[in-house]
Amino acid sequence: MPSIxxxxxxxxxxxxxxxxxxxxxxxxxxxxxxxxxxxxxQHLGTELFYRHARGLSLTPKGEQLSPLIEESLNQLHSALEKVSGGESKIRLNAPSCITSCYYQD
Structure with missing residues (x-):
């Protein structure tokens, strides 16, 4: 399976x-x-982009795959958000002299 x-x-x-x-x-x-x-x-065994001197364009397989991957990643994100309760934790590290000014127990 390809990586995320x-x-x-x-x-x-x-x-x-x-x-x-x-x-x-x-x-x-x-x-x-x-x-x-x-x-x-390589994993899929097909090219997804045509490489041009001025950039890229999607191959027919790339055009077919793009909305499918987008939907799959959105579903994965939603599932993970549901499991975690939609909460995110942020951890900050700072010297105690700074944190004592902003954080009181």
Missing amino acids: KSMQAFLATASHLNFTHAASELNLTQGAISRQIQSLE
């Missing part, structure tokens, strides 16, 4: 049709995005 990271990289790249912009969206390097896409293409 490779599916996220695919969606970002499909959205922007540009590895650099997809990398910026996901806070990754262009090389990392390219490797994730190559991994997904």
Whole structure:
């Protein structure tokens, strides 16, 4: 099964049709995005993008896959949110002299 990271990289790249912009969206390097896409293409045994001098375009398989992956990741996100109660925890580390000013027991 492809990794969630490779599916996220695919969606970002499909959205922007540009590895650099997809990398910026996901806070990754262009090389990392390219490797994730190559991994997904290898796993599926098909190309998902046509590579042109001026950018990218989706192949028919890429066009078919994009909405399916988007829906699947949205469903996964919703399921995880339901299980966690929709709550998120944030942990901050700071020197005690700073936290004592803002946080009282």
